[in-house]
Amino acid sequence: MDAANTILQNDEVYTLKSTARYAAPVVDCANYYRALHEAIEKAQRSIFIVGWDIDSRVRLLRGEEEKASELPSVISELINLKASENPDLRVYLLRWDSSLAFFGMREIWAKEVWDEKTPENVHTVLDGSIPMGGSQHQKIVIIDDELAFSGGMDVAVHRWDTREHRLVEPERDDGDGSYGPFHDVQVAVSGPIVKELSKLVRWRWNRLVDETQQITESTEQRHPDNTDQLPNCWPQSVKPLLENIDCAVSQTIPFMDDVEPVQEVRKMLLALIEQAEEFIYIENQFANRGEIAEALNRRLKACPKLRVLIVSSYQPKGTMETEAYWAGRIDFKRILENGIEDERVLVAYSGSTNKEGVEGQKRVHAKVMVIDDAYFVIGSSNLSNRSMSLDTECDLTFVASTEKHREQIAWFRNDLISEHAGWSVEDVQSFIDGENTFKQLTQCKEKYAYCLHEADDKIFTDQSLQQLLTPIGDPQEPIVPSIPLFNGKRLSIPNPSKRGLVITATIVIIALLVGGGYLLSQNVDWMSKDHLQALLESLRDSPWAIIAVCGIYIIAGILFFPVTVLSLAVAMVFGAVWGVIYGMAGVMASTAVLFFFGHLIGDKGLRSFIGPKINKIDKKFAENGIFGVAVIRMIPIAPFSLVNLVAGISSIKLVYFLAGTFLGMLPPMIIKGVVGGSIADIIRDPTPKHIGLLVGGLVAWILLAYGSQKLVNYFQNTRGKSKNLEQSATEVHEQV
Structure with missing residues (x-):
């Protein structure tokens, strides 16, 4: 042959x-x-x-x-x-x-x-x-x-x-x-x-x-x-x-x-x-x-x-x-x-x-x-x-x-x-x-x-599921057929990318958590703002008030409950001064707990799941340190709880993250204290003074967010120019 x-x-x-x-x-x-x-x-x-x-x-x-x-x-x-x-x-x-x-x-x-x-x-x-x-x-x-x-x-x-x-x-x-x-x-x-x-x-x-x-x-x-x-x-x-x-x-x-x-x-x-x-x-x-x-x-x-x-x-x-x-x-x-x-x-x-x-x-x-x-x-x-x-x-x-x-x-x-x-x-x-x-x-x-x-x-099998699963596991043709076009050609539908699936799933999970927290606050009595306010008022004169507030912040953080709503409620109950003190204590407690929770998840596989995205967050924290954390806190680019979890997966140390959180959360917390306290005062006694404090607090809040963004842009531009100058100097040195 x-x-x-x-x-x-x-x-x-x-x-x-x-x-x-x-x-x-x-x-x-x-x-x-x-x-x-x-x-x-x-x-x-x-x-x-x-x-x-x-x-x-x-x-x-x-x-x-x-x-x-x-x-x-x-x-x-x-x-x-x-x-x-x-x-x-x-x-x-x-x-x-x-x-x-x-x-x-x-x-x-x-x-x-x-x-x-x-x-x-x-x-x-x-x-x-x-x-x-x-x-x-x-x-x-x-x-x-x-x-x-x-x-x-x-x-x-x-x-x-x-x-x-x-x-x-x-x-x-x-x-x-x-x-x-x-x-x-x-x-x-x-x-x-x-x-x-x-x-x-x-x-x-x-x-x-x-x-x-x-x-x-x-x-x-x-x-x-x-x-x-x-x-x-x-x-x-x-x-x-x-x-x-x-x-x-x-x-x-x-x-x-x-x-x-x-x-x-x-x-x-x-x-x-x-x-x-x-x-x-x-x-x-x-x-x-x-x-x-x-x-x-x-x-x-x-x-x-x-x-x-x-x-x-x-x-x-x-x-x-x-x-x-x-x-x-x-x-x-x-x-x-x-x-x-x-x-x-x-x-x-x-x-x-x-x-x-x-x-x-x-x-x-x-x-x-x-x-x-x-x-x-x-x-x-x-x-x-x-x-x-x-x-x-x-x-x-x-x-x-x-x-x-x-x-x-x-x-x-x-x-x-x-x-x-x-x-x-x-x-x-x-x-x-x-x-x-x-x-x-x-x-x-x-x-x-x-x-x-x-x-x-x-x-291993009686073949009862063979007809159902073979077209999915061992198909001869695409699971989703191609689409005929007007020019006589056909458009094939590819597999969804794994990256796209992960991003979509992440967005959906965050949306469900945030949306779920909002729905709970609207429909579950004990999660509503009024209930929280009543609970906080019952603790107003208690020696355990600060411990109770910290516990509420921790639970709210786990449930992705909006920290701004909670901080306003605390300020309304405890006033502009003690509301800020108790609110900051609760924020720091929730931050620490969720940081450790995120670290635990990361050790069990979330780091490998997210991959180099975590490495990029590591780099941001390493480059900016406490300042970078403070900026993230002042500019709410991501939910409070999500930032805490991600920080736990990253390589930043807890002490630096807490310091940055304190510096970043204190200014808006003071403003929330003013706003929350003013809202409570207006409810009790709507005088021009209290209304003016409320308006002033809201304006200060807006200016803080705007100014923080401008500060970040200035910092990044200045830093970028410095890096370019440093790179140019290195190149000149190498040529010499």
């Missing part, structure tokens, strides 16, 4: 075809992250990373390697160092803008995080153009336009693991708790194929940015394609497996406003299945696409010698995954096995039990298909509905043209099966060549080794 002529002549199954001078599958994330660290270390001109996620917190090295490395292990620190040392290095990070479904797993303010942690030659874009329900699922890295990685691996949390997949592994913890064994596959390539992937990545970038951010550099490689040497940036830990092998890049691209849909991945996988004669090996996170199962079943019936082995995950995570994917795998398996002898098909997972009796299974995230010893695919695509039509995907298909290629492809397949089944590579090949292949593969060679077990998904 001339594999190259069979597949690569069909231009409907790929975006482009080319040749890999060198190609090396990289198995499991410990190996990939190490290789990525080495490649970034050697980068001289450019780094492109396209991913479902690019998490700034991920440690690329672990254990002794991390301790021994002279360079940072955390990817953001590594890129920051490289970009700072080499201003000519350009780094481009293209990450999916995410979905509400992954709210707790990913950095919410991803762009701001990267912008804050790296210099100006590191550029970040969030892809929010994918239709609603879809995702940016390609995982591509390109270094200096000479080396490319592509496959199933992202720079994301809960991915790192070694090929041993120990059931208890301390390094499988990204700071938010441990996770189980995790398996994945990437491929490293060099040669002409990298030029084509470079063009693809640049196209992805340029369609998302304005003209000022377009990438126009030449994609010419400085490393000649015809040399036998590896590129300078090739990772030292990766040994090439194949040389001069033909390959093709297949994509899934959903319909977007400026792009016509592409379903090359789907067509390529179906075409490859039609080439199979003896053995198909598949590793995939999901296997629920009925069309793929039907194609496999047809080919099994057409080729009596053909066998199919699929290795996937075992335990689902959550109801959505259970009903959208595991329930679908029940149907997939039923279609696949229909009319086929049991020994010819196996859908399995890899599990183990250690000496301590701990049981576990690998979470398979790889997307691999090997057809006989003629073709293999390493990509980002799952055997799911969304990967065939709705997500953006990128698969690389390698095509054998020599006997050596075939031997190497067979070895790669057997090496993967060996990891899952616990048998040697040689044993695996003998089982494939012999009879009862799957019966032998599923026998455990060693008591504590990983073994293959047939998957039985019916223990």
